[in-house]
Amino acid sequence: MWLINTSTYQLRYASNSDNTPIYAILSHCWSDDPGEEVTFADMKRLVRARRKRCWKKLEEACRTAREAYLRWLWDDTCCINKDSSAELSEAINFMFAWYRSSLLYLVYIADVPDNEDPSAEDSSFRRSRWFTRGWTLQELVATAMGYSAVFYSRSWIKIDTRRILAHTIAAITGVDSDLLESRSAGLEGFTIAQRMSWAAMRETTRPEDRAYSLMGLFDVHMPVIYGEGAKKAFRRLQLEIIRQSNDQTIFAWGELLVAAQGDIPLAVIRTREPDRFVLSSFSVLARSPSDFCRCGDFRSVGLQRLAEMLNTPPIRKAHFYDTNNGIRIQLPLQHLRDRLYRAALSTILTHFPVCTL
Numbered sequence: 001m002w003l004i005n006t007s008t009y010q011l012r013y014a015s016n017s018d019n020t021p022i023y024a025i026l027s028h029c030w031s032d033d034p035g036e037e038v039t040f041a042d043m044k045r046l047v048r049a050r051r052k053r054c055w056k057k058l059e060e061a062c063r064t065a066r067e068a069y070l071r072w073l074w075d076d077t078c079c080i081n082k083d084s085s086a087e088l089s090e091a092i093n094f095m096f097a098w099y100r101s102s103l104l105y106l107v108y109i110a111d112v113p114d115n116e117d118p119s120a121e122d123s124s125f126r127r128s129r130w131f132t133r134g135w136t137l138q139e140l141v142a143t144a145m146g147y148s149a150v151f152y153s154r155s156w157i158k159i160d161t162r163r164i165l166a167h168t169i170a171a172i173t174g175v176d177s178d179l180l181e182s183r184s185a186g187l188e189g190f191t192i193a194q195r196m197s198w199a200a201m202r203e204t205t206r207p208e209d210r211a212y213s214l215m216g217l218f219d220v221h222m223p224v225i226y227g228e229g230a231k232k233a234f235r236r237l238q239l240e241i242i243r244q245s246n247d248q249t250i251f252a253w254g255e256l257l258v259a260a261q262g263d264i265p266l267a268v269i270r271t272r273e274p275d276r277f278v279l280s281s282f283s284v285l286a287r288s289p290s291d292f293c294r295c296g297d298f299r300s301v302g303l304q305r306l307a308e309m310l311n312t313p314p315i316r317k318a319h320f321y322d323t324n325n326g327i328r329i330q331l332p333l334q335h336l337r338d339r340l341y342r343a344a345l346s347t348i349l350t351h352f353p354v355c356t357l
Contacts, residue, residue, distance in 0.1 A: 001013075001014055001020070001074060001079065001091070001094070001098055002014075002040070002074075002079040002080070002081070003021070003023055003072040003073065003074055003079065004043070004058075004062065004072065004073045004074070004075065004078070004079065005071060005072065006024075006062040006063075006065045006066045006070060006071055006072065006073050007062075007066065007071070009043065009046055009049075009058075009062065010043075011040075011043050011044075011079070012072070014072075020101070021071065021072050022070060022072070022103045023065075023070060023071075023072035023073060023074055023102055023103065024061070024064075024065040024068065024070045024072070024073050024074070024102060024103060024104040024105070024106055025073070025074045025075070025098070025099055025102040025104070025105050025106065025139075025143070026057075026058070026061040026073060026074070026075040026106050026108065027105065027106065027107045027108070027130075027136060027139045028057060028075075028107070028108040028109075028110070028130075029109075029110065029111075029129050029130050029133055029136075030077065030205075031053065031054055033053075036052050036053040036054050037052070037054045037077040037078075038052050038054055038055055038058050038075075038077055038078045039077060039078055039082075040078050040079065040080060040081045040082065040083075041083075042078065043078050049078075054077070057108060057110075058075060058077075058078065060108075060156045061073060061075065061106055061108065064106055064152070064156065065104065065106070068104050070103060070104060074098060074102070076091075076095075076135070085224075088224065089223065089224040092212050092215070092224050093215065093221045093222075093224070095138065095216060096138050096142045096215065096216020096217070097142075097216070099138065099139050099142035099143050099216075100142040100143065102143065102147065103147050103148070104147065104148050104149075104150070105139070105143040105147070105148065105149035105150070105162075106150060106152065107130070107149065107150065107151045107152065107162075108152050108156070109125070109128050109130050109151060109152065109153060109154070109159070110154045111124060111127075111128050111129055111130075111154070112124045112125050112128055112153045112154060112159065113153060113154060114153045114154065114155050114157040115153075115157065116153070116159075118151075118159055118160065118165060118168055119165075119167075119168045125151075125159065125168070126168070126171075126172055131169075131172050131173055132201070132202055132203060133202060133203065133204070134199065134202045134203060134204035134209055134210050134213040134214075135204065135209065135213045136202075137173070137175075137198055137199055137202055137213065137214075137217070138213055138214065138216045138217055140162075140169070140173070140175065140180075141175065141179065141187065141198075141216075141217060142216060143162070144162065144175075144179050144180050144181075144182055148161065149161060149162035149163075150162070151165060162180055162181075163180070163181050163182070165180075166180035166181045173198060174197060174198050174296050175198050176190065176194075187217060187219075191247055191249040191298050191299060191300055191347075192218070192241060192245065192247045192249045192250040193249035193250065193252045193253065193292055193295040193296070193298035193347070194249070194295070194296055194297075194298060195214075195217050195218065196214075196250075196253070196286075196289050196292035196295065197292045197293060197294070197295045197296035198217075198296070199213075199214055199217075199289040199292075200289050200290050200291075200292050200293035200295075201290070201293060202289070206226060207229060207230035207233075208224075208225070208226055208227075208228060208229065208230055208233040210230055210233070210234065210288060210289055211230065211233035211234040211236070211237040212224055212233065212237075214237060214289070215237065215240075218237075218240075218241045218244075218245075219244070220237070220240040220241055220243075220244060221240075222236055222237065222240050230288060231287055231288070234286070234287065234288055234289070235285055238250060238285050238286065239285075239322050242320065242321065242322055242327070243321070243322075246318045246319050246320065247300055248300065248320070248329075248345040248346050248347050249295070249298045249299075249300060249345070249347045250285075251284050251285075251345055251347075252295055252298045252345055252347045253286040253291040253292045253295055254286075254291060283326075284326075284327055285327070298347050298348070299347070299348050300346060300347060300348075301346050301347065301348045302346065303315050303316075303318055303346055306332065306344060306346045307332060310332055310334065310344055312332040312333075312334065312344075313332070314332075315330045315331065315332055315346075316330075317330050318346070331343040331344060331345065332344045
């Protein structure tokens, strides 16, 4: 990774090793005019870099880091050589780890005025563009597992720390406040559906980045292929997750309906319009993170417990995997009528004990 010296503004390359110096990280939204952002090439010619409108943002970040006695800073605009596809791919795959390893996380929110109450219902803080961007989600979550995080307004006035703002940020983003306050054990305590739901309403400039920006949340790595399209990128992400996890909430996406099985309420997922259901075009994988927008309350349940709840024989194998003919998985089936069956996932919704497809 490349780091900026907070006093001289010179770049230094640090390998991904135990010898990497301690550093701060700047998080921000890119300018509406990306040409005004300071780039990796600009840092080789500081005279040119200082002419750019966004130089002030970088300068203030370095000053703030220096005041915290930190000599080094990382910023995604100018610490990645985007002319090198290899460096860009490496940065995207390691970015979550870089954020998690930072000693200080500086969040600059240019669209929030100074001296505003961020918890107010109509605050600019709650409406900030920063909370709608895809990449800032992994930054927020990764640093919640690390050290200090501080938010700053447009004039670099301190708003407060992430820990103090945790409940307000949780209300804005859906991310659990315990995670934001560093009181949870980490991401392993949250299901795939929960983590996907955090990204459901976020956007990225490049369509594939909606998938690439989530790799760190699921601890997976995959090649970066710009031009493949958002749908293919997100499908590859889900398949990588499946290779490492038996969490069936990855299939718990779509429109939620309410049904009943005797005295047991059910959360039924309707992934397509029933009258237009065609087996040849149906996929159990979601098309984008948006499909998980209402899935933040999904939890996993053991196979034995699921069988007891449904009064069906237990499934012996929890694992599932991708084949050249689709996903292979064993699920308990309930006969509805004629040749129609319903499959139950080992997933529960907060208010509904069983989740079915």
